[in-house]
Amino acid sequence: MNAFEFKNPTKIIFGEGEIKKLSDNIPANSKVLLAYGGGSIKKNGVYDQVIAATRNFEVTEFSGIEPNPHFETLMKAVELIRNKNIDFILAVGGGSVIDGCKFISAAVYYQGDEWDLVEKGLARKQEKVVPFGTVLTLPATGSEMNSGGVVTKVATQQKRTFGGPQYFPVFSILDPTVIQSLPKRQIANGVVDAFTHVMEQYLTYNHGGIIQDRMAESILQTLVEIGPAVMENPSDQNLAGNLMWSATMALNGFLRLGVPTDWSTHMIAHELTALYDIDHARTLAIIAPNLYKKLFEDKKDKLVQYGKRVWNIQGESDIEVAEKAIEKTIAFFHSLGIDTKLSDYTNNYENTGQIVYDRFKERNWMGLGERQKVGPELAKEIVEMSY
Amino acid sequence: MNAFEFKNPTKIIFGEGEIKKLSDNIPANSKVLLAYGGGSIKKNGVYDQVIAATRNFEVTEFSGIEPNPHFETLMKAVELIRNKNIDFILAVGGGSVIDGCKFISAAVYYQGDEWDLVEKGLARKQEKVVPFGTVLTLPATGSEMNSGGVVTKVATQQKRTFGGPQYFPVFSILDPTVIQSLPKRQIANGVVDAFTHVMEQYLTYNHGGIIQDRMAESILQTLVEIGPAVMENPSDQNLAGNLMWSATMALNGFLRLGVPTDWSTHMIAHELTALYDIDHARTLAIIAPNLYKKLFEDKKDKLVQYGKRVWNIQGESDIEVAEKAIEKTIAFFHSLGIDTKLSDYTNNYENTGQIVYDRFKERNWMGLGERQKVGPELAKEIVEMSY
CATH class of the missing domain: 3.40.50.1970 (Rossmann fold)
Incomplete structure (x- = not known):
């Protein structure tokens, strides 16, 4: 810590x-x-x-x-x-x-x-x-x-x-x-936004923040448990309350204390919203899984922990657990009705990697993420994986 | 909630x-x-x-x-x-x-x-x-x-x-x-005090506070993982940091939000310290398991959840899981070198149940706990179970 x-x-x-x-x-x-x-x-x-x-x-x-x-x-x-x-x-x-x-x-x-x-x-x-x-x-x-x-x-x-x-x-x-009058689309967005906020303060490397990891996992587990349910039953005040408080706890400062963070999913995703006006949460769902795949080796230990503790994936090799954890994440987004490819949202995607590259370059973002690795080139590759 | x-x-x-x-x-x-x-x-x-x-x-x-x-x-x-x-x-x-x-x-x-x-x-x-x-x-x-x-x-x-x-x-x-210079006795006391604070905001009944339950469990799991280790290696700064932050998070207000609480362990235990000058944490370790046993039916659902999630007790009947969860709790206190019977601390215990009864009566504490059941009579019985 x-x-x-x-x-x-x-x-x-x-x-x-x-x-x-x-x-x-x-x-x-x-x-x-x-x-x-x-x-x-x-x-x-x-x-x-x-x-x-x-x-x-x-x-x-x-x-x-x-x-x-x-x-x-x-x-x-x-x-x-x-x-x-x-x-x-x-x-x-x-x-x-x-x-x-x-x-x-x-x-x-x-x-x-x-x-x-x-x-x-x-x-x-x-x-x-x-x-x-x-x-x-x-x-x-x-x-x-x-x-x-x-x-x-x-x-x-x-x-x-x-x-x-x-x-x-x-x-x-x-x-x-207030949740009961929201369009399902917005509820889904809220779940994914909160989920990604937690992941960005959690899915880095093992840092000894045992209590912070557990707290992050507690919010992830809650969102997994209630996400689809609250979409089905938005007037269930208990589900709604848990979603609301989970989203607040996901980004009120506690999870990041004393641990490395990786906000590069948000930073790349912001560009997609700026370019195509895609809902913020959906840009996160597009980028996050590909970022985890691209940085698989760096994040592997934490992906394994995430897979075991949040998704109860057991018994296979570490690599299998980590890979399945990413697949589970994508399936979770899909279960909320959220598409995870850029081409699901725009036909005009083909040059996006290069545009994001240029924007990262322009702002001199050469090393985002917990290991300061995510610069223009990696951002471009992650975006291209998301087409 | x-x-x-x-x-x-x-x-x-x-x-x-x-x-x-x-x-x-x-x-x-x-x-x-x-x-x-x-x-x-x-x-x-x-x-x-x-x-x-x-x-x-x-x-x-x-x-x-x-x-x-x-x-x-x-x-x-x-x-x-x-x-x-x-x-x-x-x-x-x-x-x-x-x-x-x-x-x-x-x-x-x-x-x-x-x-x-x-x-x-x-x-x-x-x-x-x-x-x-x-x-x-x-x-x-x-x-x-x-x-x-x-x-x-x-x-x-x-x-x-x-x-x-x-x-x-x-x-x-x-x-x-600061932890490295503490006597082991005080480190153990700290672990038990923090653990009990969490339990008092958690071990009540199912109330739909899904995120609060998960957060409570995250602190309990952390304390179980690091408690004996930090006593063995108090100069391990990472273990020490996790203990310190867990103890703070255990009672900074978040766990009790929107959920029932049961502070009767503390209220009974305070009397033992007032009477015999036993370390505060040790009085908690004396009272808590007996309170769980006495209120077993009321707390059973939560004991089962606690047993499964915190102690990974699987496969038996609910009653067995709940009973084993209490035994695991006692064993955890013992693993920290903490005795759990009043007679381990004083020879002069025999009339304690009656004294606690009188004190509860004098303060008109007729219904502590999440179901307002813990009055003089129950407090007396719980103390007598702890001899």
């Missing part, structure tokens, strides 16, 4: 009907920006609950934050906050809305080209930010209990991550009943 | 040599009370590291906080803080020193009989408290990342719990190298 520091101050409020607690958790006398996405919250009752619980605040609405939130859209919210002296943001939505609000939080008081906050990593240095809380409507990204985000600049097709300890939500309300 | 709220703001600083970070984490210009126990920190190098890292602060020392810290001792520290206008407490020690400092934190600004803070539960209502940080020297209680504590009033042999969100440490430094 390596040295680490950890602090996660987000207050979680979990349970059916808990949106009403907004009234006690938004700081008194706040001028609130209510930020949300395409309007699904008006169909599932969440909007009405939020409005009822915030009636004692001055609320300005900002809708239209899209999946993979756009810098261009978010800057409109930034202007609105500046013009109206708003001092609290309430993000009501999934990871895209929450990530978008983290960017808004960073940008309001920044003086300069706000894209530099992500492109030059200046968000981390931004001291004055707008505090924000969230009402989660889609379990997937873990953004409701972490301090990172992703934004996309449409003009340049750039998708970028940013973060810093000032971007933890003050509070997040997790009401698992 | 039930509704829950959760917030844990403690900053964890984990790793060898990290005590030096005290200088950056104690608020600037603080007047510091350096509180510790019997002086073992002067032998293992911790004291010297603390003094070096706090040389830019005005530090007043207070030593002599005993195991199962005494109200009478702690009140001397309270007076010292009041007299010297000290505004930050640094607890250097194990759970007893940290718990003691939580009480001190509560008592300094309280006006009235300070024992009422615990006896009447007023600590939870005390708004103004003295902030504190910790340097953990003994992994066991989890007090370094939670907001509860236990104090004992010698005059009346009363051992009482207290807590409130204002009693989270501001920071806790976890340097696993």
